[in-house]
Amino acid sequence: MNIDDVKNIAVLGAGNMGHQISTLCAIKGYKTTCMDVSDEILKKAEAFVDKYLPGRVEKERLTKEQAKKARENLTFTSSLEEAVKDADYVIEAVLEVVDLKRKIFADLDKMAPSHAILATNSSYIVSSRIADATSRPEKVVNLHFFNPALVMKLVEVVQGPHTSDETAKISMALCDKLEKIGVHLKKEVEGFLLNxxxxxxxxxxxxxxxxxxxxxxxxxxxxxxxxxxxxxxxxxxxxxxxxxxxxxxxxxxxxxxxxxxxxxxxxxxxxxxxxxxxxxxxxxxxxxxxx
Ligand SMILES: NC(=O)c1ccc[n+]([C@@H]2O[C@H](COP(=O)([O-])OP(=O)(O)OC[C@H]3O[C@@H](n4cnc5c(N)ncnc54)[C@H](O)[C@@H]3O)[C@@H](O)[C@H]2O)c1
Structure with a gap:
């Protein structure tokens, strides 16, 4: 697998981080599905996008055509299965609770295509605490965006002992595609780098x-x-x-x-x-x- 095989992205959680990460992915040309268990949060996320994209057009940061395309790229759902069934890359951004993340990764493992990379945006939970909940630990990685994700350029890619070089390489390449600055942490460390x-x-x-x-x-x-x-x-x-x-x-x-x-x-x-x-x-x- 290489970065050109990544076409569909699923973002789990539409809160503080998730709604911005999904908007970013859609703007950069990825078919993106944003999923949350809360209908209220999903509505808020959708309202944000519908205000944000026209605002970018007004500020001449996006053309009308680009904004239209980005909106078409983005869908919202409360179904995990629906969100990940065609995903090539999944970015989990739900609450910072390790047991919840493990449960989601176990479900994801069953529902997402076998080639899909499963990343967590966790602020401090290293992916080795989650990877063994799946049957594909080599495809599990930390992809740590900073808040607000549409603005902050840095993304930390943390390669755990279970993460394959290929997964780390594709994750770094995804940072480039999203026009972020990726930094590669070659080992897991509590708190990661910048934090x-x-x-x-x-x-x-x-x-x-x-x-x-x-x-x-x-x-x-x-x-x-x-x-x-x-x-x-x-x-x-x-x-x-x-x-x-x-x-x-x-x-x-x-x-x-x-x-x-x-x-x-x-x-x-x-x-x-x-x-x-x-x-x-x-x-x-x-x-x-x-x-
Ligand atoms: N807030 C930050 O500055 C920041 C920065 C970088 C990384 N992070 C990390 O990003 C993740 C999300 O943080 P946040 O600040 O966006 O949290 P948040 O509380 O704003 O959003 C979390 C969302 O997860 C949803 N959720 C809960 N259970 C779910 C489930 N089973 N499936 C799908 N969605 C579910 C909630 O409804 C909520 O909307 C955390 O792991 C956090 O550590 C946060």
């Missing part, structure tokens, strides 16, 4: 806050105006979700036993109150007050 680097920054930011040294706003300002980051760690955390940081922190602690990786007390407080960031209207910042 390990980000985590060091974010952990320090959290503790500076906990120690009462500076406010959320000032820590973000320091990173933006001193280090040239496009946004500070707290603003970024509101975008990616405090709930995800919480689970990632707990998981990193479980994996390494390193207490310094545990979520900070204030992060836990926000999570207990259901303040997960932009998606809930409040996180480190209050979005309900914004015009």
């Amino acid at each position: 390990r680097i980000f985590r060091a920054i974010s952990r320090e930011a959290m503790w500076i806050l906990e120690m009462g040294v500076a406010s959320v706003e000032d820590i973000d300002k320091a990173c933006v105006f001193g280090a040239g980051h496009p946004m500070g760690p707290f603003r970024l955390n509101d975008l990616t979700g405090l709930d995800l940081s919480y689970t990632m922190g707990m998981e990193a602690f479980r994996e390494t036993g390193d207490r310094s990786l545990l979520p900070s007390p204030r992060l836990v407080e926000h999570c207990i109150k259901g303040e997960y960031g932009e998606k809930t209207g409040k996180g480190w910042y209050d979005y309900s007050k914004q015009s």
Whole structure:
């Protein structure tokens, strides 16, 4: 199999990541099926596309013809079987719960064509924790997009000990086709590449806050105006979700036993109150007050 054999893509999960990844694949010419168990989320994803594509035409980033073609390429469904039956490449972007992902990969294995590559967009679950739920571990890989997937160029391709060189090569080639910058991690490592680097920054930011040294706003300002980051760690955390940081922190602690990786007390407080960031209207910042 090579990259030219990839024509149909299935994206599982139409949430934060899934709706953007599927829109991207459709724009880049792939017949794409976006699947979610929630009809409400599917409707939201469809409404997003129907607003996003005309917006790209208005901004002259796409021609009318390209936008029309992209829309025709994209279908939405709540049936897993329907989504994957003709897929050459599957990108799973459902909730970050390992047992759920294992169940989905086991089902996928039965429903997707035997040549299909099965990738997970997980933020930290290495694919070796999922691959043995399938009969084709050599075709299982991490394909890690960043949020927002339509904007961020980087994609990490993490090759597990079970992942074949062919699967890694096709996944890197898919990044090129999607006009992303793929980086190849030759080994599985907790946190992958960029999140390990980000985590060091974010952990320090959290503790500076906990120690009462500076406010959320000032820590973000320091990173933006001193280090040239496009946004500070707290603003970024509101975008990616405090709930995800919480689970990632707990998981990193479980994996390494390193207490310094545990979520900070204030992060836990926000999570207990259901303040997960932009998606809930409040996180480190209050979005309900914004015009
Ligand atoms: N949020 C980020 O910044 C980010 C960045 C990179 C990677 N990721 C990873 O992407 C994945 C998705 O994250 P998200 O932020 O989009 O989550 P999300 O909560 O926004 O979306 C997850 C979606 O999965 C759906 N879902 C649940 N069970 C399902 C099933 N059985 N079949 C199909 N869909 C199902 C839910 O209805 C929901 O719409 C996670 O693995 C996460 O670690 C997230």
